[in-house]
Amino acid sequence: MTEQYDIDYLLQDMQNNGFCIARGLINQNRIDAYTSHHDSASASWMHPLEIRKQSGWDFPTDIHKRDRVLWDFIMQEKLEEIISTLLIAREKMLVHELRRVVPHLSLVYWIAKGQGWHLDEISESMFGIESPPFELKQIGVWVALGEINEESGPFGFVPGSHKYDYRSDEKFHEFRDRYQLGEYGPIQIDYDPSGKPVFGDGNQIAHETEKFKHIFGDLFDKFITQMISSGQMQPSMFTAQPGDVLFWDGRLIHCAHKTSPGNLRKSVIAHYHLSDNPAHLPPWV
Ligand SMILES: O=C(O)CCC(=O)C(=O)O
Numbered sequence: 287m288t289e290q291y292d293i294d295y296l297l298q299d300m301q302n303n304g305f306c307i308a309r310g311l312i313n314q315n316r317i318d319a320y321t322s323h324h325d326s327a328s329a330s331w332m333h334p335l336e337i338r339k340q341s342g343w344d345f346p347t348d349i350h351k352r353d354r355v356l357w358d359f360i361m362q363e364k365l366e367e368i369i370s371t372l373l374i375a376r377e378k379m380l381v382h383e384l385r386r387v388v389p390h391l392s393l394v395y396w397i398a399k400g401q402g403w404h405l406d407e408i409s410e411s412m413f414g415i416e417s418p419p420f421e422l423k424q425i426g427v428w429v430a431l432g433e434i435n436e437e438s439g440p441f442g443f444v445p446g447s448h449k450y451d452y453r454s455d456e457k458f459h460e461f462r463d464r465y466q467l468g469e470y471g472p473i474q475i476d477y478d479p480s481g482k483p484v485f486g487d488g489n490q491i492a493h494e495t496e497k498f499k500h501i502f503g504d505l506f507d508k509f510i511t512q513m514i515s516s517g518q519m520q521p522s523m524f525t526a527q528p529g530d531v532l533f534w535d536g537r538l539i540h541c542a543h544k545t546s547p548g549n550l551r552k553s554v555i556a557h558y559h560l561s562d563n564p565a566h567l568p569p570w571v
């Protein structure tokens with residue numbers, strides 16, 4: 287079997303930059319099979335209207351535990367192999383022990399409403415957030431099923447930001463002090479006509495950021511948003527062709543750009559960790 291990726295290269299990139307990209311990793315037959323399944327099944331995946339109105343999430347985030355086609359797609363051998371290498375390296379384990387790669391969150395919708403800058407892993411050590419929501423070493427995976435351009439609402443990220451040490455950063459301390467003195471209002475995010483987030487004064491609070499601030503750490507999100515809007519962190523976008531896959535470290539700063547009207551971002555996004563907990567497995571495993 288010829289490998290289309292070099293695992294050492296991916297691992298090195300992941301460690302250096304907090305993300306790595308395997309172009310053309312998933313073949314077209316596999317994409318077509320999943321895409322036609324999505325077309326026929328996704329209406330039944332949807333939350334009822336009441337839940338959609340309340341939560342803002344159109345789809346539950348554990349469809350992979352109920353839909354075997356999705357499970358098989360996000361757990362396909364190549365993905366599982368790469369993710370397990372990346373996660374084991376992150377956990378600095380010599381042996382796999384009894385844990386295995388499991389997904390804990392999947393995002394299957396093809397229209398992004400936009401999500402502000404954040405990171406997926408929040409740790410207690412982060413400037414004293416009380417009762418951290420979770421501490422989990424995780425990897426996110428973004429699979430492009432169609433062409434992904436700026437209009438699709440791509441994944442945005444700050445290369446290298448997984449290494450960012452806010453605890454010893456003067457700018458962070460200054461921000462925190464001023465924030466605690468009430469000098470900053472609520473985070474302000476809006477979108478320009480092409481769907482790119484615009485951060486600045488006088489705009490509306492991004493609905494998603496406000497809603498999920500208890501998960502992502504309100505203060506830190508405000509800080510990184512300010513760092514990006516002031517040009518002190520340089521973001522990038524994952525524009526892609528079908529079959530391209532981006533893997534990102536749970537500490538990488540990222541966002542979801544908004545899908546412009548009339549466009550789709552055909553994709554599957556999943557998050558994985560190493561676990562021995564059967565609760566993460568679907569009934570057929
Ligand atoms: O929708 C996206 O592109 C990214 C969403 C996100 O923040 C995540 O999956 O962790």
Ligand SMILES: [Fe+2]
Nearest residue numbers: 404405406540
């Ligand atoms: Fe995220």
